[in-house]
Amino acid sequence: MAEASSASVGSGCEEKGPEGSSPGPEYPDTAISRVKLLDTTVDTFLQKLVAAGSYQRFTDCYKHFYQLQPEMTQRIYDKFITQLQTSIREEISEIKAEGNLAAVLTALDTIVEEGKDRKEPAWRPSGVPEKDLRSTTVPYLLQQRDALRRRVQKQEAENRQLAEAVLAGRRQVEELQLQGQAQWQAWQQALHRGQKELVAMLREPE
Secondary structure, X not given: OHHHHHHHHOHHHOOOOOOOOOOOOOOOOOOOOHHHHHHHHHXXXXXXXXXXXXXXXXXXXXXXXXXXXXXXXXXXXXXXXXXXXXXXXXXXXXXXXXXXXXHHXXXXXXXXXXXXXXXXXXXXXXXXXXXXXXXXXXXXXXXXXXXXXHHHHHHHHHHHHHHHHHHHHHHHHHHHHHHHHHHXXXXXXXXXXXXXXXXXXXXXXX
């Protein structure tokens, strides 16, 4: 691809760049995603590439062939420009896919947007590794400690509730046992009285 582009717009034709070309597109500081900016940059590059390798300059490089086969020269030029643009777009797409640029640029947009609302200054290294390490790890460790404490307190509260439920269940079982024993004793006493009454009735003379 590099050889083809140099053949069409290279120094062999002794041509200069397009007259009045601007140094590059200016992108406003609006909410334009970086993915769109990348696509716009590629489109602008291709437009300038086609302008730099215009058909007039192409024919100037191959005058003799153009004079003999003007229609063939036009078809060759059209096919060359089409294949050049397609090749460049395919390579850019492969680079974007291999580097996961769409996701990376979108994440960068999100970070920038979130940072707009922050009033405090961004973190900067102090130059002392130990201090920087403490400044980043200590808050994280303290946060983890607080989270663990909350989990322990929650677990302890649940354990207390379970212990209270177990004690309440034991008291209920004991009460049921006492009620069962009382009912059993009452039934035994009633049975004993009934037996006595039955024996007394059998002993009575006719």
